[in-house]
Amino acid sequence: MERPRQKPSLLRANPVLFSPIYLNVEGDSTEKLLALYRFAHLFFPQLGPGIVQTLLDMERHGERLSAGLSAEERLKLIGEMKGLSMDIQYALKDEGKKMLELSVHIVPGEVLERAQQGAADLSQYTQLRDDIDKVIAKLIEKEIRKRFTDKVEGFLQKFINKPDVPSFVSQLLNMGWIDHKGRLTKGATIDDLVSGKYRAKFEELAPEELLQESLQIRDTIKTCFSVGVDDADCLLQDAKRRHALLEITIKSVEKKEDAS
Amino acid sequence: MLELKKLVYVPILHAREGAAPKKEPSAIDEMWDGIAAKIMGLALPWDKTRIYQDGLPVCGEELKVAERLAESGSRNHQLILKLVAQGAQLEGTESMELLLREHDLLNVLLMKHSGAERAAAMAQYQAKSRDLLKMRDGFIFHRIKSAILQQDLVPLVFMGVMHRVDKLLEKDFLISHVIYRLPFSSVEAIYN
Numbered sequence: 542m543e544r545p546r547q548k549p550s551l552l553r554a555n556p557v558l559f560s561p562i563y564l565n566v567e568g569d570s571t572e573k574l575l576a577l578y579r580f581a582h583l584f585f586p587q588l589g590p591g592i593v594q595t596l597l598d599m600e601r602h603g604e605r606l607s608a609g610l611s612a613e614e615r616l617k618l619i620g621e622m623k624g625l626s627m628d629i630q631y632a633l634k635d636e637g638k639k640m641l642e643l644s645v646h647i648v649p650g651e652v653l654e655r656a657q658q659g660a661a662d663l664s665q666y667t668q669l670r671d672d673i674d675k676v677i678a679k680l681i682e683k684e685i686r687k688r689f690t691d692k693v694e695g696f697l698q699k700f701i702n703k704p705d706v707p708s709f710v711s712q713l714l715n716m717g718w719i720d721h722k723g724r725l726t727k728g729a730t731i732d733d734l735v736s737g738k739y740r741a742k743f744e745e746l747a748p749e750e751l752l753q754e755s756l757q758i759r760d761t762i763k764t765c766f767s768v769g770v771d772d773a774d775c776l777l778q779d780a781k782r783r784h785a786l787l788e789i790t791i792k793s794v795e796k797k798e799d800a801s
Numbered sequence: 802m803l804e805l806k807k808l809v810y811v812p813i814l815h816a817r818e819g820a821a822p823k824k825e826p827s828a829i830d831e832m833w834d835g836i837a838a839k840i841m842g843l844a845l846p847w848d849k850t851r852i853y854q855d856g857l858p859v860c861g862e863e864l865k866v867a868e869r870l871a872e873s874g875s876r877n878h879q880l881i882l883k884l885v886a887q888g889a890q891l892e893g894t895e896s897m898e899l900l901l902r903e904h905d906l907l908n909v910l911l912m913k914h915s916g917a918e919r920a921a922a923m924a925q926y927q928a929k930s931r932d933l934l935k936m937r938d939g940f941i942f943h944r945i946k947s948a949i950l951q952q953d954l955v956p957l958v959f960m961g962v963m964h965r966v967d968k969l970l971e972k973d974f975l976i977s978h979v980i981y982r983l984p985f986s987s988v989e990a991i992y993n
Contacts (some may be wrong), residue, residue, distance in 0.1 A: 776923060777910075784907040788854055789873055791904060793866040794858060794897065 543576030622650040690725060806949065808974035809843065809957045810967050811836060813855065813877055833876035839979050840884070847888035852881055853945055853958045858900050860895030867891055877959060889957065893949065896940045899933060906930055934963060940971040948975055949974075 626648045641737045700710045713719045870878040915923040930933050
């Protein structure tokens, strides 16, 4: 019998109220996710909430259904649906290759049970939306790291293909960090080079420009991608900042109007 | 084929620009240094450059507003003043009425202090501000288009990343994004 694929669940820790949701994020192909992110913001500006809303609607629909059933009938129906599950697959493909896959796994009996208990509250809605956004942001970050790895490898390959291989590249080769095609070997990651266990050696060997760029990229990822995908506190800080700017702007304009 | 006019678009971040004094430059400080260097590197004809700024109303006192915001520590507005000193002209960009509506929405949000109330207010704010943002974008787009298209001017647009004015402008202008280093340059390479 085929073993079911392990699916990381956003809600595994506390699968209450919502239908169980599983996001498949283990796929290797994250190519074009940046473009997807941009696209999603244009056409589905509330991608995460949109998915959550669909599920909430399902829950609400479940409530309406259960309202028309007596307690006995409901219990009977739950019993009859025991073991029954339904999977909805959202798959985004690039020339046939899956880029992003969202599996919604629904157990109708559980939905009916929870509908009986009451609708989900807003904090859980917000939590779920944030969880989905974080997963999407992680995928994008993964893609960016991959691109930067390609950039470093491209940089190293240029030197490897030269007749006189520079000494720092030879040392990286000798230490087994890169192979003869300039690719980072297994176990030597960009993070290792720029901030981890190999940092001191990388600083010593790599050109300053490359080192600086790698550190900047890391900081930019940390800074920029945390905006909008962090917790509610981040959104609130952003709101406060914009409010402060608007306060100054409005007061400046009001002063002028008072003077005239 | 009609040649499109050039427009320089700078996506900006408001968030994480702390007001407290800092000993070391933050990533946001570095970002603004990087943006400033890139803009200076463009060598625009400053006397023909018109600056459009997110959150700056059409009010006749645009420069004074920018000065006050620069004094408050805004790196964005400090850069604008430098560009004005080079000869660029700052233009009123947004509808005051729409900005006041945004301000009211933020007021309602920030008045809530308990966690549950604030979460509910945030959801309401996001829903309402989304529609308002579309209206603001429409106003900004018409403002830029009407002022620039008939003249030999170069618009330099600083706009928050949540705005989508660039998408409205791209039909009439050849947009050049000034984006500070990777990863955003990767994004640009993909969708441009």
